[in-house]
Amino acid sequence: MTPFTYARADGVADAIRLGAEPATAYLGGGTNLVDLMRETIARPDCVVDVTGLSAEIAETADGGLLIGASVRNTALAEHPAVRMRYPVLARAILAGASPQIRNMATVGGNLLQRTRCTYFYDTDGANCNKRMPGTGCDAAEGFNRIHAILGASPACVATHPSDMCVAFAALDATVHIDGVGGARTLPFGDLHRLPGDRPDQDTVLAPGELITAISLPALPLARHSTYRKVRDRASYAFALVSVAAALRVDDGRIGDVRIALGGVAHKPWRALKAEAVLRGAVPSDALFGEAALAELADAHPLRDNGFKIELVKRTLVAVLGDLAGAHA
Template identity: 50%
Template sequence: MMHPFAYASASDADQAVAVVSADPNASFLAGGTTQLDLMKDGVLNPERLIDITGLPLGGITHTDSAIRVGALTTMEELAADAVVGERLPFIREALLLGASTQLRNMATIGGNLLQRARCRYFRDPTVAACNKRNPGSGCAAIKGIQRMHAILGTSDHCIALHASDVAVPLTALDAIVHVQGADGPRSIPLTQFYLPPGDTPHVENVLRHGELITAIEIPLLPEGARSHYIKVRDRVSYEFALTSAGVALVIEDGVIQEARVALGGVGTIPWRAWGAEDVLRGARADAGVFRSAAEAALEGARPLPGTAFKVELAKRTLVRTLDTVAGALS
């Protein structure tokens, strides 16, 4: 049952930040598609919610090199943007595969980046052992049902998966998260935004309490680049990824000049496959290189019995995505 809480609607961003920063038991409320579920389940129990949906933090602006997306822009609005469809198609694909139409019209881009783990043990407060929910209590998933958990970036304290689809191509693109806090604004590269669990799984990102995401800056791919997002899941309709891959390539005369690769469904954070990119750059776009890139992408994986299948599945997902993108460029 949801605990009682106070509710207020923010009139401006400075006010919202000031109120939440001053109260450790306060939280922002935007689309609420994950937050309210967790409150109903008793996983989150904020004493005060500050509704930011009336703030002017929506909309998409374009430059020659990037787009700036207000944090309150919905998933559906971003997916419908013409520049995204033309220059960043793997972002559009990830958005459309990430949620139903109803949810895409409610869920915000800022909220999507902050969605919490889909671990069944984290989301069940009757399970005592969850370091993400109760630091120091243990991790029930390590000896429990592991199928939907991570194999990259895990620790002995947590194997919970980061579930966002759109965060995968955004990570590949070196997107920048702009935030406003009590100490002023700052900009954080998405590749530095998320924190692997280590021995503090409850600390999921570098945001300070009271900091508000205001916008996400997304660099455009160069002219001639192609991209694709593939999501492998148990069913086609509304399901989270077992594995996914977001790939962008620039190929000239059969040689890969630029490569951006990130994986989903396998990491405790959206997983930038730096090793795969190193293999791809300067190499011929062929099956052997793609397989070598996939091997590099999964280097360091720590599967458990219930997630061992993900190692090969993730490699095949990446190879298929690379082959699809290279085929579109041929």
């Protein structure tokens, strides 16, 4: 770990002032940033502690929720409004990491965690454009079982590691951001980038910008939602494939649906093509499989991860079948 200075922000304005300095990183729970610093992947000159900022979960005027960026993952998963009105979010959080990490990790930090690609963490000789732009991507021809099948590029085939973010993508969340250029909001699906030729840039945040909150819309559909994570072991493993979904059936037809996939792309993947196939149709396993194949039409599996195509299909069929059955 390289030497750095530490500052604790007294508020959002103070955090933005401190964060505007070059080579500064914001510190939430530290469950990812500290690892990156220890491995010398992240080398900030200054770390700004923002854990003293908003840690509240508040009702909004339209019936949604406003979640402060410093809310701990455990607190969000256990909140009664989240468990009742957005069960997909509570289940996604509980599927991620260990209880100890969930107790430390913050919501804002979860949005900004970096890939768990082994080549990204291998600083002893592996080439990684995400870690060192222009060096190449050893994962593309290496062991790539956990890597992307959608939205990848020759520069990077890494996947986004978050479970929580997959649920936020399905729920049409909004990200609240502040910085020296002023405050702004961003649809959740626009926060993370596909790799293109700059995989080192995970998000569209400008230097020094700070995530202050995430808001969830009033979405009655979300009461009928769930999250399923398929992984190599039952405890503390990143998703090979995950599905966040919400489904409403009206008079025997799918009235509305939201789907997002994890473990398949550089960002949480909103399955808009699958949703389009499903809306207005009579639910069935055959229809769910058709929707999955529509979403996967542009998939490009690598040598070791072609199984993810069938795994996405089977998982999506199972999840949608469970949600449709709950309406029967």
